[in-house]
Structures are given as structure tokens and as C-alpha cells.
Amino acid sequence: MSDVYRALGDPTRRQILNMLKDADRTQKEIVEAFDISQPAIKKHLTILLEENIVSATIQGKYRIYTLNQESLQIAYQEMLKYIGDLLDDQLESLKNYVEKGEERHDKS
Amino acid sequence: MSDVYRALGDPTRRQILNMLKDADRTQKEIVEAFDISQPAIKKHLTILLEENIVSATIQGKYRIYTLNQESLQIAYQEMLKYIGDLLDDQLESLKNYVEKGEERHDKS
DNA sequence: ATTACATATAACCATTTGGTTATACAATGA
DNA sequence: TCATTGTATAACCAAATGGTTATATGTAAT
Numbered sequence: 001m002s003d004v005y006r007a008l009g010d011p012t013r014r015q016i017l018n019m020l021k022d023a024d025r026t027q028k029e030i031v032e033a034f035d036i037s038q039p040a041i042k043k044h045l046t047i048l049l050e051e052n053i054v055s056a057t058i059q060g061k062y063r064i065y066t067l068n069q070e071s072l073q074i075a076y077q078e079m080l081k082y083i084g085d086l087l088d089d090q091l092e093s094l095k096n097y098v099e100k101g102e103e104r105h106d107k108s
Numbered sequence: 109m110s111d112v113y114r115a116l117g118d119p120t121r122r123q124i125l126n127m128l129k130d131a132d133r134t135q136k137e138i139v140e141a142f143d144i145s146q147p148a149i150k151k152h153l154t155i156l157l158e159e160n161i162v163s164a165t166i167q168g169k170y171r172i173y174t175l176n177q178e179s180l181q182i183a184y185q186e187m188l189k190y191i192g193d194l195l196d197d198q199l200e201s202l203k204n205y206v207e208k209g210e211e212r213h214d215k216s
Numbered sequence: 217a218t219t220a221c222a223t224a225t226a227a228c229c230a231t232t233t234g235g236t237t238a239t240a241c242a243a244t245g246a
Numbered sequence: 247t248c249a250t251t252g253t254a255t256a257a258c259c260a261a262a263t264g265g266t267t268a269t270a271t272g273t274a275a276t
Contacts (some may be wrong), residue, residue: 005117010264021194028222042224046268047263061222061273069194073205076191082122083112086129087177136252148221150254161228168219169243169252220267224271232263241254246247 004075012036013044020054020067027063073095112183115159120144121152128162128175135171 019025031041048054052071056063116122127133139149156162160179164171
């Protein structure tokens, strides 16, 4: 199921997404843009499909890959929200720092 | 190197970061909060350190882990920028869709 | 029908990941 | 000094990842 971090966790996959940002592409076009083998690209595409970041349509012998823009946006929004939540409450954090710090002080 | 995707790619690591959001913690405190072994936690912390999402200070026999807010902020901004570009590209993408679509049409 | 091309799949390999248990090392406290 | 406590490290394991080559399949073109 949709594991954003899995989908976006590999630089090749992120590059593929960059390609698809500009235009839909056949698998062949994607393969040609990289220095790795067709099966390797296929595996990346499979992961992107599994995580629903991309979809494919059949057109004759071609597979046309399309960026699922909404999913990608949601994916990034999820990560942004997570990181944002880690970030925002610095006052609260400072307060706890003082408290916890006291508990840990050398008592000898 | 700072690979945020690697750092955040594991749910246990995300939980650790959640803990550190509230307050700095010793490794011991983190270990106690989970059901997995101390060496397992240590490995997660090592990855978070490698990716510079967290830093550690020595205090006697304790290791105190702290969220590295600056790294997180940088990551946050990079992602924002990336997704911003994505949105900007949507019109361009639509234009290319029409063009590329033509090239691929059945010619028989 | 045969060939050529795009894609799919199988079998394999090395590395990384996420966990374990056992053990060593270092600081603290009695 | 000796036991305890917190951390580090080693050795191991299973599964996933990212790649390979070789080969099969499906579609199109001649």
C-alpha cells in the first residue's frame, strides 16, 4: 500500500518522476534516458505503480507511463506535514529540555 | 550525506523523531519506549546520525539525542520547492501531452 | 510467415536493512 | 574494588533492494 517513503526513497525513481513531470513517456523512452537495463527500470516502474504514484496505459506494444500528479502531491504533502510537525513547537521543546536536563544532572 | 528519505523511510525512526520532538532523550529512554532490542535502536540512531537528522552529546555514560532542526528545515524547504515546481509544470505538461500524443498515434 | 521491436519475466548476485543474541567496554555507585 | 548500569560491537539471520544477463511473449511491419 502507499508507502510514500518507499516510492520516493530512490534517486532513480525520483528522476523518473521528473521525466514524467514534463510529459508522459513510454517505458522505452525512460529506459533510454538512463544507463541501467530495461528490467531494472521496469522494477522501478513497478514500485511506482504499486505505490500509485504513476499509472500505465497500453497502446499497442507500448506502455505509456503517466505521473499521478495528485498522488505525488499528496505524498509530498504527507512528508511535509510530518516534518513540519517535528519542527514547529520550539517553545514547548525548550521547556522540556530544561525539565529533562535537570533530571539527568550529576547527583554526586 | 543527508538523505532525508532514507532517514524517514522507517516507521520506528519516525517514532523516535516524534519522541525527540518533545524533548531530548537518552538512548536508554528511547530503548525503553520500544519493544525492540538496544542494538536495534542503536542502528536506527546511527542512521539518523549519518543523515544528520539527529545529533548526540555525551554526558557521562549517557548519550543524549537531539533533533537537528536545521537539517529538517532544509529538507522541508527542498521538498516545498520541489512540489512547487511540480505545480508550475502542470500547464506545460498539458501542452506536451497533446504534442506527444500525436507522435504516438497509430500510423497504419 | 518472418523479422524486428517493446515489454515481461526468470534466475541470479551483492548490498542494505531491520532484527536477533551474546559479549565487551565505560562510567557510576556502593 | 566490584557490581551495576548504559552503551557499543560482533556475529548472525531473513527479507528487501537494485542491479545484472538471458530468454520469453506480444505487437507491428515487411
